[in-house]
Amino acid sequence: MDSIDERPISESQASPSNGDVAAAGxxxxxxxxxxxxxxxxxxxxxxxxxxxxxxxxxxxxxxIQYPDxxxxxxxxTRGVIALKEENCTVCMLCxxxxxxxxxxxxxxxxxxxxxxxxxxxxxxxxxxxxAIDYALCMYCGICVEVCPYxxxxxxxxFEYAEFDIRELTHEKERLSDWMQTVLPPxxxxxxxxxxxxxDAPAVAAGAAGPGSAQRPSPPSAGTAAxxxxxxxxxxxxxxxxxxxxxxxxxxxxxxxxxxxAAASSAAPATPTEExxxxxxxxxxxxxxxxxxxxxxxxxxxxxxxxxxxxxxETSTAERSTSTEPATSGDSEAPAVxxxxxxxxxEVPSEAPRPVALERTEDPEAVYQDVLKDQLDKGSSxxxxxxxxxxxxxxxxxGIKRAPTPVETDKMVPxxxxxxxxxxxxxxGAPEAQDIEPDPGPVAPEGGxx
Amino acid sequence: MxxxxxxTAWQMLIVKLLVILTLVPLVxxxxxxxxxxxxxxxxxxxxxxxxxxxxxxxxxxxDGIKFILKEDIVPANADKTVFKLAPALIYVPAILLxxxxxxxxxxxxxxxxxxxFYILAIGAVAILGTLMAGWSSANKYALLGxxxxxxxxxxxxxxxxxxxxxxxxxxxxxxxxxxxEAQNWPFVLWPPGIGLVAFLVxxxxxxxxxxxxxxxxxxxxxxIITGAFTEYTGMRFIFSFFGAEMAHLVAYGAIAATLFLGxxxxxxxxxxxxxxxxxxxxxxxxxxxxxxxxxxRFTWPRLREDQLQKFAWKFLIPVSLLLILATAAWIxxxxxxxxxx
Numbered sequence: 001m002d003s004i005d006e007r008p009i010s011e012s013q014a015s016p017s018n019g020d021v022a023a024a025g026x027x028x029x030x031x032x033x034x035x036x037x038x039x040x041x042x043x044x045x046x047x048x049x050x051x052x053x054x055x056x057x058x059x060x061x062x063x064i065q066y067p068d069x070x071x072x073x074x075x076x077t078r079g080v081i082a083l084k085e086e087n088c089t090v091c092m093l094c095x096x097x098x099x100x101x102x103x104x105x106x107x108x109x110x111x112x113x114x115x116x117x118x119x120x121x122x123x124x125x126x127x128x129x130x131a132i133d134y135a136l137c138m139y140c141g142i143c144v145e146v147c148p149y150x151x152x153x154x155x156x157x158f159e160y161a162e163f164d165i166r167e168l169t170h171e172k173e174r175l176s177d178w179m180q181t182v183l184p185p186x187x188x189x190x191x192x193x194x195x196x197x198x199d200a201p202a203v204a205a206g207a208a209g210p211g212s213a214q215r216p217s218p219p220s221a222g223t224a225a226x227x228x229x230x231x232x233x234x235x236x237x238x239x240x241x242x243x244x245x246x247x248x249x250x251x252x253x254x255x256x257x258x259x260x261a262a263a264s265s266a267a268p269a270t271p272t273e274e275x276x277x278x279x280x281x282x283x284x285x286x287x288x289x290x291x292x293x294x295x296x297x298x299x300x301x302x303x304x305x306x307x308x309x310x311x312x313e314t315s316t317a318e319r320s321t322s323t324e325p326a327t328s329g330d331s332e333a334p335a336v337x338x339x340x341x342x343x344x345x346e347v348p349s350e351a352p353r354p355v356a357l358e359r360t361e362d363p364e365a366v367y368q369d370v371l372k373d374q375l376d377k378g379s380s381x382x383x384x385x386x387x388x389x390x391x392x393x394x395x396x397x398g399i400k401r402a403p404t405p406v407e408t409d410k411m412v413p414x415x416x417x418x419x420x421x422x423x424x425x426x427x428g429a430p431e432a433q434d435i436e437p438d439p440g441p442v443a444p445e446g447g448x449x
Numbered sequence: 450m451x452x453x454x455x456x457t458a459w460q461m462l463i464v465k466l467l468v469i470l471t472l473v474p475l476v477x478x479x480x481x482x483x484x485x486x487x488x489x490x491x492x493x494x495x496x497x498x499x500x501x502x503x504x505x506x507x508x509x510x511x512d513g514i515k516f517i518l519k520e521d522i523v524p525a526n527a528d529k530t531v532f533k534l535a536p537a538l539i540y541v542p543a544i545l546l547x548x549x550x551x552x553x554x555x556x557x558x559x560x561x562x563x564x565x566f567y568i569l570a571i572g573a574v575a576i577l578g579t580l581m582a583g584w585s586s587a588n589k590y591a592l593l594g595x596x597x598x599x600x601x602x603x604x605x606x607x608x609x610x611x612x613x614x615x616x617x618x619x620x621x622x623x624x625x626x627x628x629x630e631a632q633n634w635p636f637v638l639w640p641p642g643i644g645l646v647a648f649l650v651x652x653x654x655x656x657x658x659x660x661x662x663x664x665x666x667x668x669x670x671x672x673i674i675t676g677a678f679t680e681y682t683g684m685r686f687i688f689s690f691f692g693a694e695m696a697h698l699v700a701y702g703a704i705a706a707t708l709f710l711g712x713x714x715x716x717x718x719x720x721x722x723x724x725x726x727x728x729x730x731x732x733x734x735x736x737x738x739x740x741x742x743x744x745x746r747f748t749w750p751r752l753r754e755d756q757l758q759k760f761a762w763k764f765l766i767p768v769s770l771l772l773i774l775a776t777a778a779w780i781x782x783x784x785x786x787x788x789x790x
Contacts, residue, residue, distance in 0.1 A: 046749060053491045053748045063495045 070397075075183050078139045079158035080170075082178035083130055087151035090125035094143035094152060102136035103143060104129060104169075130172035135165050155181040159394075163383050367392040465558045473544045473696050480695035480739065481509035487743050512687070519683035524587060527680065531585035536681070536689035538578030543696035545571045550703045551626050553713045553727040564625035565613050568704055569606070572658065575693065576602040579667075582689060583677035594676015597754060598660055598667035604761035605657035605664070611769035612651040615643070615776045616708045625707055633718050635711035640783070643775050648709040650769050655701040656742060657761070659694060663749040666757055702738035703731075710734045 064071045073079070090107040106129035112122040144152045155178045162168050170178075188194070370391040374384030456464065482497075485508060489496025501507020523529050549564045551557040561567050576599055583595020617623050619640070620631035636644040657664035660676075667676045678690045706712060712734070713727030752760060 049748045050744060053744065056493045057487070057490045059493060061490070061493060061495055063493075065495070065498060 073156050075186055077156040078141055078154050079156045080178050081132055082153045082155045082182050083172055083175035084151045084179055085172055085176050087149045088127050089149055090127050093146045097142045097146045099140060100136045100138055102133040104131040131169050133169045135168040153182045157181045363392045363395040366395040469547050469558060473547055476699045477692045477695040478509045480699050484743055488747050491747050516687035517684045522682045524680050526587040528585035531581050535578045535582035536685040539575050539689045539693045542571045542574040543693045546700040549625050551629060551712055552731050560624055560626045563623050565617055565623045569610055573606055579677045586680040588680050590673040591677050591679045594667050594673050601657060601667055604758055605654045608650050608765040608769045609654040611773060612647040615647045615772050618776050629707060629712035629714060632711040637709040640779050643772060647772050650765055652705055659697045662746050663751045664757055665751055666754045703735045706734035706738050
């Protein structure tokens, strides 16, 4: 039983007694030595293997029993992609870069009246539909990487299995709900250049108010900075768009001009920026800053259409250009709020929980709630009951209830948006209900008689 | 209150058979569970944890029920009678093996005078079932597996028979109880060397005969899809494959413990150890054998088919022949004072 070790040698190894010395080649000596060594340790390999496995038998087991124990996932876990809808400019980069083509975006153009008398009309894109088909998604994260306006984020949530594959297509409402679960960014490295640090005017403008309108929400900005260090190194997008390209016609132009704009706006500011305290630069990203809402309320009154995000941005951007020269000088002026952070943006250091518990719900109530909800939606009783049970278990364990899947009456993958009749696709796969099974060679009736 | 139950020999035999008939499936279940758990922990996993409540104790039972409830499919081109009969021919010999295993001196169904011979003969019958299963399935993988199993049985039955002959020579009897009684010191310790090597050869041959890794070429689920059992489903599969495997594993563990480790007698003839009941000694030894066989099974790499045959014919059989010579020399020339019985 111990000679198993020797088998490969006796077969593959030229043995000197067989007269193969000449044919064995130049590495004969080393091979011969190897064979000799193996012969010395006759059968030891088997015992070594036994020792390895028996050690593992007595080692502490690190298995996490998932439904009962929840693993402490890393903060950057790729669970689900969240959409910050107001940041999306329908530039379609994510949809085009997606290797699986699992992102569906529909939009339409709206014409806005001119800002000033005699000005020209503006056009902007309005997002109608943003959907990610998680049945196709392979979680590569390219869409998150490629998004120039920080509209897509990774969330750690991963429990969104469905009984119906169609419900794995998360529409924008559900994708936006995931935003609540996006974690704040991790701490930057020691001595890392802070996002926004070299750009004092932007900081000043942000402190003045409207300049930060286009800036993503606090966690988002930090997330972007942490995930994309190269972006953290350069001035934030807010400054870039707030400066000369404020009236840029299209978003793609904005994006293209971003770097030069940033450079030009940052250039005059460098002397002041060095003097500016780190806290002042960091405060615009404090997680508790309520600026976006405040801005929204202030600009909503001014802008022609209150819900019009784009218009707000352009208007605030214009205003920020005007305020920029005035405020750039006294960048130390803005009061540092209590959330001001040190040179390294700190992040809650405690182990992040899977989901922030917002409220504890009575499991039974959740069960009844979901059951009724599902039955009303027309799910079959079994499916409804199963979903209700899942919700009850989650409530019992304190896992936040995932947003109820958005009901969609579209076929998946679906191109047409709401209101539009589904057009027959010119090429590619026909829709499922259009497929008629090939009847094949059908014998005429009674032909076989 | 004392009840006198007087049974005739026939009634006694029926009771014993009923006990065995319930014991063997139970052994299959417990053995399967132990295998799951030991394998899992050797691989740094937990194994089954949910069925049955406590650490998955109900796993094998749930598996068994699941398999029994599954559809029993017989391939259209199969030789249906033979196909259906084969699992019984595999499982029944596994049960029959237990008839001559002494759990204690008197806890044995029947102490045959030719106990070892019976074990070897019955152990070889199971291969007939495997061959029938492979041939009647009308499946090339099943046929390959069956032929490999047959070739393997022939190759590895010889070392088993020869080492069993060593034991019979040392004990001077073929009765299993007689062999245990002959081991004042277990054969694995005495005569020095001969017993140990014979024990290793016997266990290796037993592992190969059960077609368990590292000798699992006849099964080789990654290459020929569990060999002879490719076409089996449901209850026939669970009985011919897992059930028989577990029953054989425990049976061969018990046989090795009986022949070489002193069975129900203490491992060394030392005063305090003699007070421990024989049943406990037997169970401890069987569990030990089971543990070590599974430990080796899931540690070592598998042998290729040709390596497997070479290993038997070129190594194990010569070694066991030498063992017979050595045993004969020991019996003839060792001084009487070295004998322990």
